[in-house]
Every structure is written in structure tokens, then in C-alpha cells.
Amino acid sequence: MRKFIVTIEGKQYEVGVEEVGAVSAPAPVVTEVKPAAPVSAPAPAAAPAPAAPKASAPVNGTKMEAPMPGMIKAYKVAEGATVKEGDVILVLEAMKMDNDITAVCGGVVSFKAAVGSNVNTGDVMAVIG
Numbered sequence: 001m002r003k004f005i006v007t008i009e010g011k012q013y014e015v016g017v018e019e020v021g022a023v024s025a026p027a028p029v030v031t032e033v034k035p036a037a038p039v040s041a042p043a044p045a046a047a048p049a050p051a052a053p054k055a056s057a058p059v060n061g062t063k064m065e066a067p068m069p070g071m072i073k074a075y076k077v078a079e080g081a082t083v084k085e086g087d088v089i090l091v092l093e094a095m096k097m098d099n100d101i102t103a104v105c106g107g108v109v110s111f112k113a114a115v116g117s118n119v120n121t122g123d124v125m126a127v128i129g
Contacts, residue, residue, distance in 0.1 A: 002016070003016050003017075004119070022122075035102065045123045054099065061129025062104060063127055064089070064125050064127065064128060066120065067092075068099075068120040069120045069121055070099070071116065072090060072115050073090075073092065073093040075089070077109055078109075079109065079110065084106045085103055087111055088101065089101055089103050092119070092125070103128055105111075105128055106129070107128040110126060110127045110128075112124045112126045114126060
């Protein structure tokens with residue numbers, strides 16, 4: 001049996017998984033789940049973050065927030081473009097699916113999350129003003 005520490009929503013659990021060899025056997029089964037003792041490891045060196053959202057002064061306009069966690073895959077309009085309500089402004093990849101994000105109102109688009117960056121639910125991806 002192999003043991004792993006799995007982190008779910010910030011809580012760590014120790015999980016035992018039966019190891020299956022070359023012999024045909026049923027799929028691995030989780031045999032025990034219990035909270036793991038706190039792990040004190042040295043803090044990893046800070047890895048360079050992917051292109052971070054632009055830091056700028058507050059902008060007047062309607063915020064386009066991420067409806068779900070995912071990665072900004074592509075912009076469908078240029079920065080500063082004028083859009084109408086319902087126009088697709090960007091593609092958000094979530095769970096291996098492309099989701100078209102449409103403008104909730106008309107105006108000029110200002111992106112706040114770079115292509116390739118990850119966003120969480122509620123993060124501001126763009127502002128339409």
C-alpha cells in the first residue's frame with residue numbers, strides 16, 4: 001500500500017492506495033482517509049507567475065467577472081475595441097471546454113487578465129466602459 005498526502009480546499013488528508021502490480025486486478029481503491037498531521041516544509045522559491053492581470057487605477061464601467069475558475073485562452077476582440085451587448089469578448093477554458101464570454105453591455109473593452117492567466121470565480125477579466 002502506498003500513502004499519499006492530498007490537499008483539498010486547503011485541508012490535508014493522508015490517503016492509502018493499494019498498489020496493483022502486473023497481475024490483473026481491480027482498480028486501485030482508497031482504503032483509508034484521515035486528516036494528515038500538519039506538514040512543515042520550507043517555503044518553495046517563488047516561481048515566476050504567468051502574465052499577471054494589469055495593475056491599473058480603478059476604471060469606471062461594468063466589470064466582467066469570471067463565472068467559473070479557468071484559464072483565459074484567447075481574446076476575441078482587441079484591447080480598446082467597442083463592443084455591443086452579447087458580443088463574444090474572450091474565451092475561458094474550464095474543465096477542458098472552451099466557454100465564450102459575452103459582453104453584458106455595450107462599450108469599450110479593457111482587459112484585466114492576460115491570455116494564459118488563470119482566474120478564479122469572481123475575478124475581474126475585463127471592464128466595459
